[in-house]
Amino acid sequence: MTINCKGSLIDLSTPKVMGILNLTPDSFYDGGKYKNENEIIKQAGQMLIDGASFIDLGAYSSRPHADHISIEEEEKRILPIVSLLLKEFPEILLSIDTFRSEIAKACIEAGAALINDISAGNLDKNMIPTVGTLGVPYIMMHMKGTPQTMKSLNQYDNLIHEMNIYFAEKIAEAKKYGVNDMIIDPGFGFAKDTDQNFDLLRNLKLLEVHNLPILAGVSRKSMIYKTLNITPQEALNGTTSLNTIALLNGASILRVHDVKEAVECVHLVGAYR
Template sequence: MTINCKGFLIDLSSPKVMGILNLTPDSFYDGGKYKNETQILQQVERMLLEGSTFIDLGAYSSRPGADHISIEEEKKRILPVVTLILSKFPDAILSIDTFRSEIAKQCIDAGAAIINDISAGNLDKKMIQTVGQLKVPYIMMHMKGTPQTMKSLNQYEDLIKDIQFYFSQKVAEARSEGINDIIIDPGFGFAKNIDQNFELLRSLDLLKFQGLPVLAGISRKSMIYKTLDINPSESLNGTTSLNTIALLKGASILRVHDVKEAMECIALTNKYRAQY
């Protein structure tokens, strides 16, 4: 199970970590934390040293109810950072968290390697075709509506079957546009309430169809801190607990704020599997 990132094959048969770098002022956990070049480069260096295979850059907050921003503002936030990071860390594998095809193309042209789309092409009808033309890996997430409306769109006849059907359609569409490397993200917290998030985690292995890798983005989300009645800043232990379950259920990538702890989680899970 490999994906091609700028000519390098990344083997996902052993799970990998994707470190989050939010370039937004209003993300639920680390919004506004990285305000200048020094802070950005220090955080990227830290994540790379701790073992992150991918760095995921996002300039549009997708938390529930987040403010909508223009494509010009998103471009202004993210493009200079792509150039900055790659000037310092030219071998870094950058994933671009965007649902806009124009942002995707410009970031890939600037040296990024992966597109991470929360809408799987639903919010920009040109996205899947664009990714196919760019010949880069594509992370497609399950979501209904938009970040502004998704909180009220958590009605399902059968959550897991609905998500399986959604991905069967999206994967077929991506294949028809020539996308070779597809990663599935079930979208924890996106158009799903807390109980549905835990149902999704229990059934994560059921989404591993067509041999496609699954990404789990659970880090410090409300399914943790609301269940435990704590704050996102206190949610690292809960994140590690649920990341362990995700790995045992077959996740190939952990998308996290805390790389060191996720790497430890993978190491221990790999050791457990080697014994049984």
């Protein structure tokens, strides 16, 4: 499987790593960590050195009960950083973590490469048509509700079956609007409790029915630190363990805070295979 990023074909038959760079003050793990341009450049540069194929920029925290911010605030946080990183690293492939079509359009026009939407278009009816017009890869995640309400919306008769119906509908809609390159993200932790997250990880291969790349984002999440009774800061080893399972069960992209360890995980699973 390949995706077209700014004219270059990225082969996902060998899994790739997406580094997380949060520009928010309140993300669950690294919120507020990168406070100035030098720190942002340093972190992005290190992730590229460590082997990240993509850097995922987010300026709206999607942790449970996160504060809602305006479009203007999100744009003020993210757009200058897109320009900053492209000036410093002209070949960088920036993924934009947003559910707002206006932000997606502005960032792609500034040089970003793909859109990562936690709502798969549910929070902005213009998102999927906009991505189709922009002609960029689209990561569509499974979630119910919003970051503010999702924790109470984890009722399912059959989680995997309902997710497959959800993705089938979203893929059909995206194709209608001319989106050619799609990646599905099962949304670990989004409207799912710990048991459901592990059920999802165990059955990740059942999402391969869509014949699309699967992104797994378990990095330092509560399914790890609550299970082990530790903090997100102590959850790197647990993250590596679950990243290994995700790769063995079909993940094509690992979205992580810690790139070096994830790249090593990809190499070791490749050698095992």
